[in-house]
Amino acid sequence: MPIKKVKEDIYWVGTIDWDRRLFDELIPLPDGTSYNSYLIKNQDEALLIDTVDPSKKDEFFQNIKEAKIKKIKYIIAQHAEQDHSGCIPDVLREYPDCKIITNQKCKELLTDELLLKQENFYEIKDEEIFHFGDKTFQFLFSPWVHWPETFLTYLPETKILFTCDFFGSHLATSELWADSKKTYLYRAAKRYYAEIMMPFRQVIKKHLEKLKGLSIDIIAPSHGPIYRNPEYILSAYQEWVSDQVKEEVVIPYISMHGCTQKMVLYLMEQLMKKNIKVTPYHLIYSDVGELAMALVDAATIILASPTVLTGPHPQIVYAAYLCKILKPKARFAGIIGSFGWGSKMEQDLLQMLSNLNVELLPSVIVKSYPTKDDFLKLGQLAEKIASSHAKLKE
Numbered sequence: 001m002p003i004k005k006v007k008e009d010i011y012w013v014g015t016i017d018w019d020r021r022l023f024d025e026l027i028p029l030p031d032g033t034s035y036n037s038y039l040i041k042n043q044d045e046a047l048l049i050d051t052v053d054p055s056k057k058d059e060f061f062q063n064i065k066e067a068k069i070k071k072i073k074y075i076i077a078q079h080a081e082q083d084h085s086g087c088i089p090d091v092l093r094e095y096p097d098c099k100i101i102t103n104q105k106c107k108e109l110l111t112d113e114l115l116l117k118q119e120n121f122y123e124i125k126d127e128e129i130f131h132f133g134d135k136t137f138q139f140l141f142s143p144w145v146h147w148p149e150t151f152l153t154y155l156p157e158t159k160i161l162f163t164c165d166f167f168g169s170h171l172a173t174s175e176l177w178a179d180s181k182k183t184y185l186y187r188a189a190k191r192y193y194a195e196i197m198m199p200f201r202q203v204i205k206k207h208l209e210k211l212k213g214l215s216i217d218i219i220a221p222s223h224g225p226i227y228r229n230p231e232y233i234l235s236a237y238q239e240w241v242s243d244q245v246k247e248e249v250v251i252p253y254i255s256m257h258g259c260t261q262k263m264v265l266y267l268m269e270q271l272m273k274k275n276i277k278v279t280p281y282h283l284i285y286s287d288v289g290e291l292a293m294a295l296v297d298a299a300t301i302i303l304a305s306p307t308v309l310t311g312p313h314p315q316i317v318y319a320a321y322l323c324k325i326l327k328p329k330a331r332f333a334g335i336i337g338s339f340g341w342g343s344k345m346e347q348d349l350l351q352m353l354s355n356l357n358v359e360l361l362p363s364v365i366v367k368s369y370p371t372k373d374d375f376l377k378l379g380q381l382a383e384k385i386a387s388s389h390a391k392l393k394e
């Protein structure tokens with residue numbers, strides 16, 4: 001990919017990973033991703049903001065060559081995860097005098113991960129100002145977007161905010177700039193928020209408040225396109241981190257012999273009759289990223305599982321664990337499912353959801369195939385969900 005001009009003397013020198021389909025061996029990447037590195041020129045010297053994933057090293061160095069500079073004097077390392085810091089040792093090999101500008105926590109992580117020496121670093125403090133050529137760099141510590149060391153870099157002259165993972169999206173595209181008219185962009189950003197940022201919702205609220213004090217023309221994250229209409233992504237984040245939920249029900253489910261599926265379908269039918277949006281996620285066929293995205297706004301989560309031996313199906317355990325670690329803002333949760341001769345599936349799942357701040361709905365657990373009585377209970381559950389959602393409007 002050719003390098004791209006962001007502003008005078010500021011270039012995108014990142015790489016695009018069109019074919020990557022999994023991140024951290026966990027997060028599906030249906031649209032690939034990019035690793036955005038930025039090069040700031042001062043005559044024949046340069047400063048880098050983040051590097052790229054080590055798998056893209058050759059392409060990265062080709063980009064640096066294209067920038068026609070003699071040396072890289074500094075690298076601002078905003079985050080220690082390898083997709084942004086993994087090429088730092090290669091840059092240091094090529095430019096031995098180069099210093100890594102970062103905070104104490106990131107220095108510690110990079111030293112451990114990349115076996116770097118103390119003399120490689122220039123350690124910064126929160127809100128410290130740094131100058132390179134005619135440009136000013138202000139460092140804003142922003143822990144937990146999404147590691148403890150993460151920070152942002154603001155350039156007041158050009159009003160660019162470099163945010164690393166914060167406001168990113170896993171989206172491989174040849175376009176540098178985000179076009180807010182494209183709905184796939186919103187979905188990619190929301191999916192990214194759901195999978196990576198949602199657990200830190202409360203902290204992000206505070207970061208967003210702090211950003212209100214800055215005049216920002218461009219938000220340049222280290223994944224996905226760059227925003228020259230920052231309000232687009234800032235307002236999306238305001239909505240996602242808010243305490244407001246949507247009157248939606250998500251049902252992650254598995255069915256081994258059709259009993260649990262019958263229950264899910266009946267419950268959905270009852271909810272749809274009440275005009276409540278409901279989406280099932282069959283955990284064998286669904287992409288967990290889609291489920292994570294649904295958890296951003298949904299008011300209600302219903303886990304639906306058969307019993308395997310005495311406990312929940314392992315796929316439902318996975319979904320419950322996702323809920324536990326992603327910490328969605330749902331207000332209500334419930335368990336439905338079935339068993340053949342005995343089960344502690346309900347207790348196990350409730351235990352897994354115990355860190356969520358939700359009101360528990362009455363469980364409906366049936367022996368084998370649901371009877372008329374069981375369908376009645378599912379109907380009552382739909383009623384309860386409807387009345388609970390109605391209370392949200394009061």
Ligand code: FEO
Nearest residue numbers: 079081083084165
């Ligand atoms: Fe894109 Fe946390 O690394």
